[in-house]
């Protein structure tokens with residue numbers, strides 16, 4: 001399975017870079033993992049709602065330019081569906097059975113994802129109603145993808 005992760009902005013924190021590198025390494029035996037990062041738009045705190053939408057729209061256009069047409073797209077969105085880790089693993093399995101072996105996950109920037117990106121998504125996935133920083137979200141997603149493959153293969157991992 002090919003898994004591509006598109007995210008907005010660079011991961012700057014060292015501890016997150018280390019964690020991401022660790023799961024990237026662990027996932028090597030389970031899938032082909034690739035990343036794209038798009039630059040985040042400058043957005044001062046006091047932006048009007050209209051300008052904020054414009055920022056999301058611009059970031060969204062850069063994201064959509066990286067999305068391959070034949071990929072099954074899962075956008076990370078607080079308002080999306082919630083799965084258990086087992087349910088997430090089953091979803092990966094279901095997609096694989098259906099021959100959908102190219103999956104793109106999209107993580108938004110600090111202002112979230114544009115409507116256009118959410119419309120392109122085949123599925124919207126929530127990791128709870130809590131808001132996580134986008135850089136941390138990348139690490140959490142990788143850990144859950146890794147956990148999903150471990151579950152599918154019946155291999156031991158932390159409970």
Ligand SMILES: C[S@@+](CC[C@H](N)C(=O)[O-])C[C@H]1O[C@@H](n2cnc3c(N)ncnc32)[C@H](O)[C@@H]1O
Nearest residue numbers: 076077078107108112126127128130131132134
């Ligand atoms: C800081 S959050 C953006 C928060 C923004 N106010 C919103 O409502 O989307 C940055 C990105 O991380 C991801 N994210 C953060 N928390 C999430 C959660 N609980 N479930 C799914 N994705 C989440 C989403 O892709 C989001 O666009």
